[in-house]
Amino acid sequence: MDSLTQIVLGAAVGEAALGKKIGNKALLYGAIGGTIPDLDVFLGLFTDTVTAIELHRGISHSIFFCIILAPLLGWLVHKIERKKNLGWQPWTKLFFLSLITHPLLDAFTTWGTQLLWPFNIKIAFNSIFVIDPLYTLPFLFCCIAVLFCSRGSKLRMRFNRFGLIISTIYLLSTLILKLLAYKKIEKELDNQGIKYSSISTRPAPFNTILWNANIDTKENYLITDYSFFDTKPLKFKKFPKNREKSSRLMKYLNVQRLIAISNDWYIIEKKGGNWYFNDLRFGLIPREDGTSFFAFSYHLIEKEGKIQVIEVPKTKREAQFLMQQLWHRVIGN
Known part of the structure; x- marks a missing residue:
């Protein structure tokens, strides 16, 4: 999830752990703990593109990391806040909760x-977009309200508890919405007589009403959108896999690593004499000229028996156009 959401979640669990004893400092230290796992993005500044992708949401988002770091932070803050005379254990509890809830929330993206x-298992429920106002804004309001309540007051506890409960209910509801969208797309494929091996669904940006889907068929990937307000049959856009044409590139280690990262949802295509690796998991972004491009695409440069990978820069986008397109699709086809 985005940084603001993780700060709010960290602050809320920090308040739940030590708010009665230390007041607003529990929010502060919880917010710090909730931010730490995402500092792994700075590692990407010192390594290559593929390694940076592999490191992101890796060890810093693991249970192992939380178990190791929490007591270290707990001991350090105990020394800094020695006047509180809490001992290191309560601080360790605060940091463990703020650290572990970060990757748990990210697992829904x-x-x-x-x-x-260190087990090579990536957990991704694909049920919430990385920025979702319906999750964050009510939670943020409750967190801000806590700041203005006296330490130990029932109102303070109720605001914080309400924020945690309503955000958790919304998060769990996204799993139900995902299942409903999956079933609808599955039914639509059967109605149109399309044979497929698997379906991957995820919410469109900023909402859980519109869902994007990738469908794996023998020769092609199909991509579609489904809104709960749709009344017409869904249209499936075809993207040839072209595995034979790109098979030569697949012998390279960097390409194999990209395939693993994409969970096999990928297309390698040649455009203008250059090869590109497209990660299908994050969908298409429309252009005003009626075309579209993949949100995550990588230029593959063959050089000295190796493949150099460079992420394709995100082109300048017209925010107003994208939001209009999103809204028109949310309200149904």
Whole structure:
């Protein structure tokens, strides 16, 4: 999830752990703990593109990391806040809760987390977009309200508890919405006589009414959108896999690593004499000229018996156009 959401979640669990004893400092230290796992993005500044992708939401988003770091932070803050005379254990509890809830929330997104690192298992429920106002804004309001309540007051506890409960209920409801969208798309494929091997669904940006789907068929990937307000049959856009044409590139280690990262949802295509690796999990972004492009695409440069991978820069987008397109699709086809 986005940084603001993780700060709010960390602050709320920090308040739940020590708010009665230390007041607003529990929010502060909880917010710090909730931010720490995402500092792994800075590692990408010192390594290559593929390694940076592999490191993101890796060890820093694991149970192992939380277990190791929580007591270290607990001991450090105990020394800093020695006047509180709490001992290191309560601080350790606060940091463990704020650290572990970060990857647990991220597990509901498309990118997922390596919660069980060092085991190479990525957990991704694909049920919430990385920025979802319906999750964050009510939670943020409750967190701000806590700041203005006296320490230990019932109102303070109720605001914080309400924020945690309503955000959790919304998060769990996204799993139900995902199932409903999956069943609708599955039924639509059967109605149109389309044979497929698997379906991957995820919410469109900023909402859980519109869902994007990738469908794996023998020769092609199909991509579609489904809104709960749709009344017409769904249209499926076809993207040839072209595995034979790109098979030569698949012998390279960097390409194999990208395939693993994409969970096999990928297309390697040649455009203008250059090869590109497209990660299908994050969908298409429309252009005003009626075309579209993949949100995550990587330029593959063959050089000295190796493949260099460079992420394709995100082109300048017209925010107003994208939001209009999103809204028109949310309200139904």
